[in-house]
Amino acid sequence: MIAAFSKVLQFDKVAYYTFHLEGKTNNEFRDFIERAKISDSNQLAELSRFIQNIGQKYGAGEAHFKKEDNAERLPPPYYHQISTKGSKDYGLRLYCIRLTTKIVILLNGDHKKAQKVQDCPNCKKHFM
Numbered sequence: 001m002i003a004a005f006s007k008v009l010q011f012d013k014v015a016y017y018t019f020h021l022e023g024k025t026n027n028e029f030r031d032f033i034e035r036a037k038i039s040d041s042n043q044l045a046e047l048s049r050f051i052q053n054i055g056q057k058y059g060a061g062e063a064h065f066k067k068e069d070n071a072e073r074l075p076p077p078y079y080h081q082i083s084t085k086g087s088k089d090y091g092l093r094l095y096c097i098r099l100t101t102k103i104v105i106l107l108n109g110d111h112k113k114a115q116k117v118q119d120c121p122n123c124k125k126h127f128m
Contacts, residue, residue, distance in 0.1 A: 008106065011055025018106045029106040036092055036109075043092040050075055051106075059101040071095050073109065 008029050009016040018029035026034060036044040051074065054064045065072040074094045094109040 005105075009051065009055060011052065013057070013059040014055040014102055014104055016051065016055065016104050016106050028108040032094060032106075032108045032110075040092055046079075047075055047092055047094060050079070054104075060098050060104045061101055062098065065096065065098050072098050 003020045003022045005017055005019050006027065007015055008018050008027070016029075018027045020027040024031070033044070036047075050064070054060055054076075058064055062072075064076045065074065066077045072095070074096060075091070079091075092109065095107040097105040097107065099105065
């Protein structure tokens with residue numbers, strides 16, 4: 001099912017990778033970016049700053065990722081949600097696998113619209 005792994009971002013402290021599923025046009029991270037640009041560019045820009053700061057300044061320590069069962073996600077636990085487009089939602093989520101403090105695999109995600117990710121039709125498939 002996975003066609004290939006590829007490096008998508010390289011910073012001093014962290015290299016970010018993603019994977020490309022067979023039959024899909026975009027890799028998982030690019031698919032997330034393309035959909036998030038349309039749905040909420042403000043939260044996407046904020047998420048991009050977290051990715052860059054973790055990569056350049058901090059390294060991928062566990063304090064910078066929110067643990068959700070067997071998955072991890074961005075934004076980090078210290079993120080303060082911004083409300084955009086007049087809606088009150090739970091914010092943009094990007095799921096990932098933090099292999100080490102230097103290597104992170106960026107997966108996919110969406111807007112969380114339910115209290116529990118398992119109950120969210122947007123995020124559940126990416127979380128699982």
